[in-house]
Amino acid sequence: MVLAQLGGSIARALQQMSNATIIDEKVLSECLNEISRALLQSDVQFKLVRDMQANIKRIVNLDDLAAGHNKRRIIQQAVFNELCKMLDPGKPSFTPKKGKTSVVMFVGLQGSGKTTTCTKYAYYHQKKGWKPALVCADTFRAGAFDQLKQNATKTKIPYYGSYMESDPVKIAVEGVETFKKENRDLIIVDTSGRHKQEAALFEEMRQVSEATKPDLIIFVMDSSIGQAAFDQAQAFKQSVAVGAVIITKMDGHAKGGGALSAVAATKSPVIFIGTGEHMEEFEVFDVKPFVSRLLGMGDWSGFMDKIHEVVPTDQQPELLQKLSEGSFTLRLMYEQFQNILKMGPIGQVVFSMLPGFSAELMPKGHEKESQAKIKRYMTMMDSMTNAELDSTNPKLMNESRIMRIARGSGRSVRDVTEMLEEYKRLAKIWSKMKGLKIPKKGEMSALSRNMNAQQMSKVLPPQMLKQIGGMGGLQSLMKQMGSKDMGGMGGMFGRGDK
Numbered sequence: 001m002v003l004a005q006l007g008g009s010i011a012r013a014l015q016q017m018s019n020a021t022i023i024d025e026k027v028l029s030e031c032l033n034e035i036s037r038a039l040l041q042s043d044v045q046f047k048l049v050r051d052m053q054a055n056i057k058r059i060v061n062l063d064d065l066a067a068g069h070n071k072r073r074i075i076q077q078a079v080f081n082e083l084c085k086m087l088d089p090g091k092p093s094f095t096p097k098k099g100k101t102s103v104v105m106f107v108g109l110q111g112s113g114k115t116t117t118c119t120k121y122a123y124y125h126q127k128k129g130w131k132p133a134l135v136c137a138d139t140f141r142a143g144a145f146d147q148l149k150q151n152a153t154k155t156k157i158p159y160y161g162s163y164m165e166s167d168p169v170k171i172a173v174e175g176v177e178t179f180k181k182e183n184r185d186l187i188i189v190d191t192s193g194r195h196k197q198e199a200a201l202f203e204e205m206r207q208v209s210e211a212t213k214p215d216l217i218i219f220v221m222d223s224s225i226g227q228a229a230f231d232q233a234q235a236f237k238q239s240v241a242v243g244a245v246i247i248t249k250m251d252g253h254a255k256g257g258g259a260l261s262a263v264a265a266t267k268s269p270v271i272f273i274g275t276g277e278h279m280e281e282f283e284v285f286d287v288k289p290f291v292s293r294l295l296g297m298g299d300w301s302g303f304m305d306k307i308h309e310v311v312p313t314d315q316q317p318e319l320l321q322k323l324s325e326g327s328f329t330l331r332l333m334y335e336q337f338q339n340i341l342k343m344g345p346i347g348q349v350v351f352s353m354l355p356g357f358s359a360e361l362m363p364k365g366h367e368k369e370s371q372a373k374i375k376r377y378m379t380m381m382d383s384m385t386n387a388e389l390d391s392t393n394p395k396l397m398n399e400s401r402i403m404r405i406a407r408g409s410g411r412s413v414r415d416v417t418e419m420l421e422e423y424k425r426l427a428k429i430w431s432k433m434k435g436l437k438i439p440k441k442g443e444m445s446a447l448s449r450n451m452n453a454q455q456m457s458k459v460l461p462p463q464m465l466k467q468i469g470g471m472g473g474l475q476s477l478m479k480q481m482g483s484k485d486m487g488g489m490g491g492m493f494g495r496g497d498k
C-alpha cells in the first residue's frame, strides 16, 4: 500500500524541521506544507488537509518549541492527533448483538468489493458463533446472485435470492422476513452497485432501506478511489443513513488517502478493512494503531522497544531468537498469554501495543471477556502435546488432533478451531520478524556507533525498513537517534545492552 510511503514523507518533513536551529513561524509553515503535500499526494481530500494544517498551527505553540522541548515529538503528536481525529468521527457505529436479530445493509459502487465483503463480514461473525444469513438484492448485475451463492455455499452460510424476480425491494423484504423467522441474528442485505453514482441506484437503495429498516448501513469503498472518495461517500450518505465504512483492497497499490477522506464525509467510522480476495483477509480496523503505523511511530518501528516493555527480561532473548527464526509457536503464544494474565488489566493495555494483540484478541472496553477468552485458549492448549505446542507446521493440527483437544479440555471443536485461527493470525503477523538480526548483550552500543545506514538497512527486517521510510528515512532516523536525548541507536532496539 502506497499509504506506507506517506509515513516516510511526513517523518522526513518533521526531521528537516527539527534540524533547523531556530523554529519560527516560517520553519513550521514549511514543515506543515511538506506534510500537506504528502497527504495530497496520497489523495487525502484538499479541504481536510487545509483544515488539518490550520488546526496544527493553532495547537502547536511556537514558544514551547523555542524553549528546546522535543520539537519533532510535539509536532508529530499534533499530526498524529489530527489524523486520528480525521479517521475517528467520535461516535462508534451501531454494533449488532449476538443472539438478537440485526439487519445490516451493504451499499457501494459496482466493483468496490461489496459482494465479497458481505460474505467476509458474515464469515467473520460466523466464526465467532453468530448465525448470519445473506440476502442478494442485487438484481442489476447478472451474475451477482451466483457470486453470492457461491461465496455463501463455500462458507456454509444460508442465502436468499432469485433468478426470476427483478424487484430488489421485494427480494430484500422476503429474504429478511425468511431469516427473521429462522432466528438468524445477522441478516446481511447486499444491494446493487453501478459504475457511477446515478439517480436510479440511489432511489433503489433508498427503497430497499425503507422496506427492510436496517439497523446499520455499511458503505463499502475501494481504497484506490482517489480524490473522488469524499464526494462519492457524501453522495451515499445523503441518500441513505450510512453508519459505518469498510475499505477494501488495502492490500493493493492504491494510495489509500482518499478512503481516509470518506470517513470525514460520512462521519462514520471505518470498522473493517479488506486485505485480499480470500474470506479470511478481513481485519478489524482500529484508528490509533493504524495512524501509528502510518507515521512509523508504533508497531514495527518500535517493535523492539515494546518487546522490552512487555515481556519479562528473562524471556526476551528466547522470544527474539524464536521470532528471528520465524517460529511463532503455540507455546510462544501460551507464554505471552501467561504474561498478559500475570499483569492483569494493565497487561492488556501494555500488550495492546504489540502487533496483532489489540483489536482482535483484546478489543477495548471488553477486558473481562478478553481475559476469559485467553484463559479458555490456555485451557485448550493445556490439552496439547509438546510436539503440537512446539510445531511450526500448521498442517499438523488435523481433525483427530482437534477433536482430542476438544475432548481433553471439555470445549467444543469450534472453540479449538477458533483458538487455532487466532494462533494463525498472530503467527502470520509475527512471522514478518523472520530474519531479524539480534545483537548480543553488550554489542548494542558498539553496533549502533559503528554502523552506517547502509549496514543498518541490512540488519533491519524489510518490513521495518519500509515503515521507517526506506533508506532516506533510516538515515534521518539514525542521525536523530545519535543525539543524546534519544539514547543512541540502542533506543531503537530497546534496552537490551544496559
Ligand SMILES: Nc1nc2c(ncn2[C@@H]2O[C@H](COP(=O)(O)OP(=O)(O)OP(=O)(O)O)[C@@H](O)[C@H]2O)c(=O)[nH]1
Pocket: 108, 109, 110, 111, 112, 113, 114, 115, 116, 117, 138, 141, 144, 147, 192, 193, 194, 248, 249, 250, 251, 252, 273, 274, 275, 276, 277
Ligand atoms: N485484492 C483484493 N481484492 C478484493 C478485495 N475485496 C474484493 N476484492 C475483489 O474485487 C473484485 C470485485 O468484488 P465484488 O465483490 O464482485 O464487487 P461488488 O462491489 O460486489 O460488485 P457489484 O456486485 O457489481 O456491485 C473481485 O474480484 C473481488 O475478489 C480486497 O480486499 N482485496
